[in-house]
Amino acid sequence: MQTYVDALFLDPQNVANCVSKGKSERYDCRNHIRVIQPIGDGSKLYLCGTNAHNPRDLVIYLPCSNEHFPGIGDGIAKCPFDPDDNATAVWVEHGNPGGLPGLYSGTVAEFTKADTVIFRTNLYNLTTGASVHPFKRTIKYDSKWLDKPHFVGSYDIGDYVYFFFRESAVEYINCGKNIYSRVARVCKRDTGGKNILNKNWASYLKARLNCSIPGEFPFYFNEIRK
Numbered sequence: 571m572q573t574y575v576d577a578l579f580l581d582p583q584n585v586a587n588c589v590s591k592g593k594s595e596r597y598d599c600r601n602h603i604r605v606i607q608p609i610g611d612g613s614k615l616y617l618c619g620t621n622a623h624n625p626r627d628l629v630i631y632l633p634c635s636n637e638h639f640p641g642i643g644d645g646i647a648k649c650p651f652d653p654d655d656n657a658t659a660v661w662v663e664h665g666n667p668g669g670l671p672g673l674y675s676g677t678v679a680e681f682t683k684a685d686t687v688i689f690r691t692n693l694y695n696l697t698t699g700a701s702v703h704p705f706k707r708t709i710k711y712d713s714k715w716l717d718k719p720h721f722v723g724s725y726d727i728g729d730y731v732y733f734f735f736r737e738s739a740v741e742y743i744n745c746g747k748n749i750y751s752r753v754a755r756v757c758k759r760d761t762g763g764k765n766i767l768n769k770n771w772a773s774y775l776k777a778r779l780n781c782s783i784p785g786e787f788p789f790y791f792n793e794i795r796k
Contacts, residue, residue, distance in 0.1 A: 580622055588622040591681070598623065602653035607661035609671065614639070616661055616673065618649035623681060625649050640694040640701070647679040647689045647707065655683070656720040656796075658733065665729060665758035666693055667703045674731045674756075676721035679707075686716045688733055688754060688774070706762055706771050713740050715774065719752070722796045730755050734779070736794050751779040751794035 580601050588599035605618035609629065618627035625645030631637055650657045657677035666672055670693040679685040687710075693703040708715040719737040733754045742748040757773035781791040 584622040584624050587624070591623065593623060598653065600653070601626075604649040604653070604657055605659040605673075605675070607659060607673065609661055610663060618645045618659070620649065620651060620653050621645065623651045625651060638699070640696065640699040641692050647677060647687050647705075648673055648675050648691065650677045651681050652678070652683070656722065656735075658721040658724040658735075660724040660726050660731065662726045662731060662758060665726075666690075667759055667761055668693060668695075670694065670696075670702060674724060674726075676719065676724055676733045676735060685710055686719050688716065688756065688771070690756070690760075703761065704769055706756070706760055706769060708774060709767075709770050713738075715776075722794055726758075729758055731758060734794060736792065739778075749792050751781060751792055752776050753779055 585595065585599045589595050593599050599622040601619040601621045603617055603619040605616065607616040609616055613632050615630045615632065616627065617630060618625060625648065627642055627645040627648055629639040629642055648659065655678050657675065659673055659675040661671065661673055663671045672691045672693045675689045677687060677689070679687045679689070688708045690706040692701045692705050694700065695702050717738040717740055719735040721733060721735040723734045725732045736749050736751050739748045739750040754774065754776035756771050760771055760773045762768040763770050763772045779794060783789040
């Protein structure tokens with residue numbers, strides 16, 4: 571049980587580093603648990619917390635044991651730095667390459683919030699602990715993929731994982747700033763692009779969600795929320 575206690579409680583150095591960056595010690599520099607997902611038959615829980623703006627994750631076994639789960643520790647790109655950021659995640663047990671389980675997330679991947687990401691963790695062989703398939707993510711700093719998104723949900727449906735969010739509309743940029751509701755989709759069996767793009771999604775698609783009241787001048791519900 572000591573392993574889990576140590577993981578859930580904050581390292582004072584992390585708190586000091588967080589405060590030194592201008593964050594509130596009593597709020598921002600706490601460990602806000604932002605992701606809780608059951609794994610497999612529900613005998614394990616995946617958790618990820620902000621950890622004083624230094625995201626960390628862990629797996630809790632029910633009942634508690636000292637089993638090791640590979641790939642756990644660094645929570646960056648799995649849950650947000652900031653407790654107020656909108657993020658989403660879903661644990662996908664089946665359909666991934668090699669039939670290996672993994673976490674899909676939509677979140678902020680940098681302290682500065684410049685990098686937002688739709689992400690799948692490395693996929694591990696749970697018997698040997700070896701990483702079999704590297705992580706997949708959206709292309710970094712490319713507004714055509716994601717432009718300051720606020721994530722509201724993610725769902726494992728069939729062969730795909732769907733992400734719902736709102737973001738700045740790059741196609742509207744010449745007419746001023748506007749926000750669109752979006753849905754994005756990735757294939758669970760995606761093994762990435764070629765060469766330097768091997769860690770980026772090859773199947774990523776996104777579209778505008780047309781939620782509107784029809785008429786000569788339709789009224790669009792552009793800011794999807796939880």
